[in-house]
Amino acid sequence: MLIIDCPYCGPRPELEFAHGGQAHVVRPADPAAASDDDWLQYLYLRDNTRGVFAERWRHARGCGRFFNALRDTTTDQFLATYRAGEQPPAVPRDRP
Amino acid sequence: MPETLQRRPPPVEGRGWLEPLPAATRFSFRGGSGAIEALSRAYGVPLPTAACRAASAGPRAALRLGPDEYLLIAPAAEGASLAPMLATALGSLPHSLVEVSHRQVAFAVQGPYAEWLLQSGCPLDLDLGPFPIGMCTRSLFHKAEITLWRTGPTTFRVEAWRSFAGYVVELLADSALELPA
Numbered sequence A: 001m002l003i004i005d006c007p008y009c010g011p012r013p014e015l016e017f018a019h020g021g022q023a024h025v026v027r028p029a030d031p032a033a034a035s036d037d038d039w040l041q042y043l044y045l046r047d048n049t050r051g052v053f054a055e056r057w058r059h060a061r062g063c064g065r066f067f068n069a070l071r072d073t074t075t076d077q078f079l080a081t082y083r084a085g086e087q088p089p090a091v092p093r094d095r096p
Numbered sequence B: 001m002p003e004t005l006q007r008r009p010p011p012v013e014g015r016g017w018l019e020p021l022p023a024a025t026r027f028s029f030r031g032g033s034g035a036i037e038a039l040s041r042a043y044g045v046p047l048p049t050a051a052c053r054a055a056s057a058g059p060r061a062a063l064r065l066g067p068d069e070y071l072l073i074a075p076a077a078e079g080a081s082l083a084p085m086l087a088t089a090l091g092s093l094p095h096s097l098v099e100v101s102h103r104q105v106a107f108a109v110q111g112p113y114a115e116w117l118l119q120s121g122c123p124l125d126l127d128l129g130p131f132p133i134g135m136c137t138r139s140l141f142h143k144a145e146i147t148l149w150r151t152g153p154t155t156f157r158v159e160a161w162r163s164f165a166g167y168v169v170e171l172l173a174d175s176a177l178e179l180p181a
C-alpha cells in the first residue's frame, strides 16, 4: 500500500486520504475585477503534468486536514508533503 | 513483509476479547491555544499537544484527533453538568464545543489477539513501536471510520459511529473465527 506522510500525523496508509486536485490555484484577489477569462482559469482549467505535480490531499480518515503534496504522476511516488500555505519544497527533478 | 503479518495467532484464552464499554459523555472540541489552555484547566485533563496522543485523569479523557481537534470522553453521569461548566470556562474565546455523546459507541478489544483482530481490518501498523500505549487516532476498519485508542499493551478502545458499530463488531467477530478455539 502507498504510504503518505501527513504533515500533522506522520506516515499513514493511503486508504485514509482523499485526493483534492491541483494545489496552489489562487482565487482572483479582487473578484469583482476579474475577467471571464480569469474565472475560467480559476474554476476550470487545470494542468495535466507528466512528472512532478503539486496537488492537494486531505487526511480525511485521520486528522481531517488538507495539505499539499508533490507527486510524480508517472511513478505515483510522493516526493514531499507540506502544510497548506507553505511553498513547495525543492525536489530533485533528475531522478531516474 | 512486516513481522506482524506473518505472525500466527496463539490459541485463544477465554472469550472476553470484545467488551462493550459503558455509555459516555462525549464532546468534539476545537480551538486555538488559548481555548485549549482554558479547557484543560476546567476539564482537569491537560489536553495533549503531541499528534495522535490521548491524556486522561481519573474517568475523564481527551484524545487529540487533529491539530486543533479533540474528543473529550467523560462518564455519562457528568453530561448535564459538564457542558455548562466547560462553556463557562471557555467564555468568549474562539472555539467550538459540540456534544456528540450519542454519535458513537465504544467497546474494548483486548487480550493477546487484540492487535491481530484489529489488524484484520485496519491499515495502520498497530505494533507497539509505531502505535504505542496512549496513541489515538481516527482511522478505518474495513470501510467504517473508527477512533482507535491504545490503552494498554493488549487493550484498545474502539469508538465507532452508532450505525456502523454493528458492521465493525460483526467483521471483528468474523476475523475471530480464524482464531483457534
Ligand SMILES: [Zn+2]
Binding pocket: A006, A007, A008, A009, A010, A059, A062, A063, A064, A065
Ligand atoms: Zn493527518
